[in-house]
Amino acid sequence: MKKIDSHHHLWKYSTIEHSWINDSMSVLKQDFLPNDLWSEMAQSGYEGCVAVQASQTEKETQFLLSEAAINPFILGVVGWVNLCHSNVRERLNYFSQFSGFKGVRHVLQDEADDQFMLREEFLNGISFLKEFNLTYDILIFPKHLPFAIELVDKFPDQPFVIDHIAKPDIKNDDTTEWAENIKKIASFQNVYCKLSGMVTEADWNDWSVEQLHKYIKIVVDAFGIDRVMIGSDWPVCKLAGEYSTVMQVVESYFNEEDKKKVLGENATKFYGLVSKKVQIK
Template identity: 50%
Template sequence: MIIDSHQHFWKYNPKKHAWIDDSMSVIQRDFLPSDLQPVYAENGVDGCVAVQADQTLEETDFLLELAHKNDFIKGVVGWIDFRSVAVEHDLEKYASDKKLKGYRHIVQGEEDHNFLLQPDFSNGISKLEKYNTVYDILIFPHQLGATLEFVKKFPNQKFVIDHMAKPYIKNGYYEGWAVLMKEIAKYENVSCKLSGMITEADYHHWTPEQIHPYMELVLSSFGPDRCMYGSDWPVCLIAGNYSQVLQLTTNYINTLSATEQNAIMGQNAVTFYDL
């Protein structure tokens, strides 16, 4: 069983999706379930978790609507404003929807390096545990210090780091990222997605060998029981096709036991997101 723990859908809007600049022109269009289904059929993928790409409640509703119409979308990671006084109202609103599995904020886009530690944001996160809902951490490496303090504050909250915290693979930077990732991995309530890797390398000249040291650090630190495969489709199309992304992970983990491989490629996502 293969479960893709991280992919996106959108109806492209140049203003709303301003982060998709001209270097990413290949994804400046709509991406919907009808685009992804044949890709999954070709690659033997059984299902996925759709993750928010826009910070609105409308985005959460859009993804949930797609999930209810398409059985292969097993769960949704949506968005609510954790800084809002209405946070509990919003959590209550989505609590009854069986496809809503978690939430995410685009922390990588926040100028404050310590955004995760802001009191109003932390207050919102503190409400999650009651609803048995997970939280996806989307950050850049310079935000790892705040992330370490953040996960310490919530020992009973299930977290997952998206895209291995986006290490600067293209520039070969490793040590600072590695030190903090190892520290964060000591907290057993934190998992990590083997996702978003080829787009952190050189779009046109990346090789698996350049990416392997980063994968090795994550696998050795978090262990096979806290790592999960994700494609980051359609963003991955900037630097490669779906098969290349899938094979990057499957080829790398092929020396692990069958049980460990199955965990990384699907079972960990099922368990983590309660799919």
Template identity: 55%
Template sequence: MQKIDAHHHFWKYSPVAHSWITEELQILKRDYLPEDLETEIKKSGYTGVVSVQASQTEAETDFLLGLAEQNEFIKGVVGWLDLQAENIEDRLAHYTQHPKFKGIRHIVQDEPDDQFLLRKDFLRGIEKLKNFDLTYDILIFPKHLKVALEFVQKFPEHKFVINHLAKPFIKNQKIQPWKDEITELAKYENVYCKLSGMVTEASWENWKPEDFKPYLDVAFEAFGSKRLMTGSDWPVCRLAGEYGEVMPIVEEYLPDEASKKAVLAQNAIDFYSL
């Protein structure tokens, strides 16, 4: 069966470009490139990946697209462009010439303004994505879910995907108000969700697969098996577990072959037009 890892990162480590990698994240302070990942995905039975931006520069987008040209197993790239720029339509036209350029992400979780998603200049940029058949990855914390709801309501025909289940408080086994708010967001059928990044929201040293079941239950009840996809968040996941430890969490949760086919491959293929 084909399997797609719908969320991971590559980088050539730079203390400036990757200033978010603090001392406690020491394992991430090195280059992570295709040759490091390809062996891991093959051992776990994955046939392709979606590479997602980790720095907010066009150079990052160029870097990922260059890797995608050289590596067949990279099926798509979610890059970064300045959606608030006056010339954003020109930049989108330029990058969509590359067949593996599939979508945009902005690191909204790090913005000091909790209402960032609703800024007029940002909304103007988001509006342009539909003209180029591009997706948008929503990277937020639980505190942003109400704002995200207002955001997606403005674009009923756009393709959105929540990254990392919006990072619920798994370590503390806190489920509300995250449960109610993400369930409300899931009522919009153009919104998908990635079952990714869970181990780093749990206890890094002591997580168990059953820690994630309450959150997976909510996600499946809210989105159904047709709007969920799985992702490793490699190499960030290495803070709490290796690739072969992380990917089985979702795989072993899935109840039947139909849901496995959808969540492990087909939903990502359809969403990103891989």
């Protein structure tokens, strides 16, 4: 079984580009590069991964693609392209020349307009993704799920994946509307979900495996075993737990047969990942 981390970040720390990192997140105020990630992945038996954007710049997208080109364990990149710009098709065409370019993400959770994803210009951008065989990562809070449901309903043939199980309020154990809307969006067969980012939605200093397993169960019951995938959300996960600890939370929920899908096969299918020769040291 080839284990794949479907969600991590890389960056050369910048106070401007990473302004979302506040003083309570000081551990993240440094560079996080492929060698740092590989040492943690290898210890947990992961052979491949997908790098996901953290800044809304094409400069970062190019940086991630460059790192993927020289680090064979980075099997794919989910970058940022301005989907609202009139030249979006041209930019998607440009980045699609890189074999590692697998999908696009926008930090929807930070937009002042909760319905940003339903704007005409954004929908126009989404409409071009299928032409280039690209996926779309949905980064939202629970309050955005009703609008995300409208979004995916408009594009039945577009592969979508919900990042970080839509960030429910795990800290206060509030599943009310989140759980119901997760079931609704899971009814669309073109939508997957990442079992990632959960520890940072819990109390960073006081969370339990049992607590997170409750949320994993809700997601798996909704999406089934074929449309969920593990993700570390490294290095952001370091706010609440180390790489191996975070991955073990998800791994420990599944039996050996289901692990093959959740820990590798589903991400490979969703992103169309192609294996490269990598040796775990």
